[in-house]
Amino acid sequence: MNLSHHEPVGGGSPARSRWRLRSADSQRVRSLSRAIGCHPITASVLVNRGMTTPEAAKAFLKPGFHQFPFASGLLDMEKAVERIHRAVHRQEHILVFGDYDADGVTATVVLTEFLRQAGARVSHYIPHRIQEGYGLKAFHIDAVIRPRQATLVVTVDCGSSSHEAVLEAKRHGIDVIVTDHHRITPPYPEAYAILNPDRESARNEFAHLAGVGVSFLLVLHLRKHFRDCGMWNRRPEPLLKPFCELVAIGTVADMVPLSSVNRVLVRTGLESIANGGNPGIRSLAGVCGIRMNGCLRTEDLAFRVSPRLNAAGRMNHADEAVQLLTCRDEAEARPIAEALSRLNGQRQDVEQAILSDIIGGIETGSRSLGPSSLVAWDCGWHPGVLGIVAAKLVQRFSKPSVLIHVADGMGKGSARSLPGVDLYAALCSCSDLLAGFGGHAMAAGLTVSEDNIEAFRNRFDAVVSEMAGEETETPGMDIEAEVPFDQIDERLLDELELLEPFGAGNPEPVFVARNVEIVNRRILGERHLGMTLRQKGGNNHRPFQGVAFYVSDASAIPEKLDHLVFRLRWNSWNGKKSPQLMVESFSLR
Missing domain, CATH: 3.90.1640.30 (inorganic pyrophosphatase (n-terminal core))
Structure with a gap:
């Protein structure tokens, strides 16, 4: 999760995720750290992601074209x-x-x-x-x-x-x-x-x-x-x-x-x-x-x-x-490039209007949120942005979402899901109600007669409920390891960069530290919070700079924190670089 583009820190998302601390096998971590000469924290991340041998870890840290299976092909x-x-x-x-x-x-x-x-x-x-x-x-x-x-x-x-x-x-x-x-x-x-x-x-x-x-x-x-x-x-x-x-x-x-x-x-x-x-x-x-x-x-x-x-x-x-x-x-x-950037600005405005319409409708009761999914439709929505809005609704409500634009008696929709619910399989179970559909587990498109939308919504919600069970309602977010501030050094930051590229299947590592105090704080822009952070106890009282994006209420954040959840990065500025903590959460709740 990247808070610079998603939810506000400490904010009021109705489906705020729980944090889940992973536990890597300590013997494997020590063995891998010694074998490839890496930081123990880096070894923990590698072990958590299935890289338990020196050969697998080295190949992961240094991917190259020599690893590409050139001789292989497809049917x-x-x-x-x-x-x-x-x-x-x-x-x-x-x-x-x-x-x-x-x-x-x-x-x-x-x-x-x-x-x-x-x-x-x-x-x-x-x-x-x-x-x-x-x-x-x-x-x-x-x-x-x-x-x-x-x-x-x-x-x-x-x-x-x-x-x-x-x-x-x-x-x-x-x-x-x-x-x-x-x-x-x-x-x-x-x-x-x-x-x-x-x-x-x-x-x-x-x-x-x-x-x-x-x-x-x-x-x-x-x-x-x-x-x-x-x-x-x-x-x-x-x-x-x-x-x-x-x-x-x-x-x-x-x-x-x-x-x-x-x-x-x-x-x-x-x-x-x-x-x-x-x-x-x-x-x-x-x-x-x-x-x-x-x-x-x-x-x-x-x-x-x-x-x-x-x-x-x-x-x-x-x-x-x-x-x-x-x-x-x-x-x-x-x-x-400039024309595309202007189009993207227009897209953001249209997307925000649809998002506000749907969330406002749910809050006032004019639109309903299903027990296991969200299916909504309208004749006034721009069909080109429905997939993006659906993804934001999944993020907000932790439910698979389907948005449908209706015109001339037919609806064309975009659907987005979350781990645990295979969209394509769910739509297969509704195929008799659809004029057509395609996609994969996390994203799909569909065509449906306006007369069938209500029946589709009910069937889809029932199918999703069977697929997901109760776990999908509040998915946990993984923390790779506890990282005391005295273990943060240049070597660790350099090695974490070798874990790139981050994305689906290889998220950027998230860490936690205990007993952290905010020495000073400053507002950056309108909603970002810059901080100087220091950990109480330990062998090193070195302060680190931190930043939290889109903070909903900076005054509500206490000076002393039991837990701080963060990502670690180099911050480069004017030819110099220094460690920076990208804060994800000020607690484990």
Whole structure:
């Protein structure tokens, strides 16, 4: 949980989480600390996350491209590579059909740019979020693909449920290769090839790839195949790192687990972006106020870069984001980055209005909160931001949330969940009430007749209740270890940075200290609290600087604290760096 972007410290969220102190096996911690020469606190975090051997810990702390399973692939990979190679060789028109979110946009750019560098006749198409909706549809064959005389369509981040569209394309002699990561169940679309980790064992090494990750995996195999065929003797072989920048953004934005291959891809991408990188990404970082200085965090992508890329598809058209990411210099990119930032500001205003409407309705009784879920609908909401609002409602009420925009008798909705409730499985149990749905465990979209919404709400709540039990109501937040202030040193902070990238599946470590006093405090901005902190007792009375974001009532925070919950970071300023405690909570309640 990152309080700089989420709940107020000590604030009044109705579903405030309990803190839960994890207990790493002390013998394993000591053994690992000695074996790899790391700080005991770092060893505790590693053991908590399953890295109990020196080999596993070293690989985790220093992920690199050498760890990527280049030789592995997915089902149908050889078929897909062979068909694309044939299209490039014959100069067939290849159309890359993408999605309008950050994952889909980056996946579109990765594959389109690679094919362009390989000399292919290639173009892309991303549907309008509101006017066309998600995914390849049957009408796209006559409206988009045939007019371009494309004979091969490659979907990215979509296509797993495009049965009718694939059949329509086949009827016109157009091959479709589906690349996607969303849930897929038999019968599969009758595509030429389907690349989707969800078709395979849940334990396969690519199980958690985002859509852009699947697109990148296809690029890796195409690159090797083209090398074997001598294609790179005639033109420069594309470099991989520029593509990793896009993979990092799409992967972080889609909130897939940052473990295994995703950890390698995101770390590589972050390093590349921080050291120059894509002109469009550089321009967007500048507009966001990100000072990289050779270092970039996943939260910069998650909370600054990705929302602006997503704003294009939510408020206007995703092609603006594609245009930004394919700019050749910053002079071209800067105006587009500024336009996306303005769109993001509009998105925030619209989102806040919907959020206030829903929460206000619940508080006054005009909208009802189900026992296990929240399902709400309205004809006046902007459909482009419902997923974000649903995520905030999940955070506030600790219940899966579904928001539906109704127009002309049909509702289109976005759903978000929390650990313990598989959204896709829940929607499968309601499929007879829905016109369509798709997604995965934590996020999904659906279409439902207005006449069925009430019945869907009741069924969905009952299904969620069975899935979740009582634990989902107040989920605990993990504390990795108790950290006395006298154990905080440069070595620990440097090692904690090696645990990056943080995100789903690898959250930033949270620690607790006892008997802390606030020596002095100061208000930063309107709602942030800066503090000098010192721990009573112990061998070291060194004070540390701390900051708490979005403090709801600073005067209510006592001077002496039984417990302080925090994250540890370097604070860099004017070329100097010092330890800083990012306060999560002033108590364990």
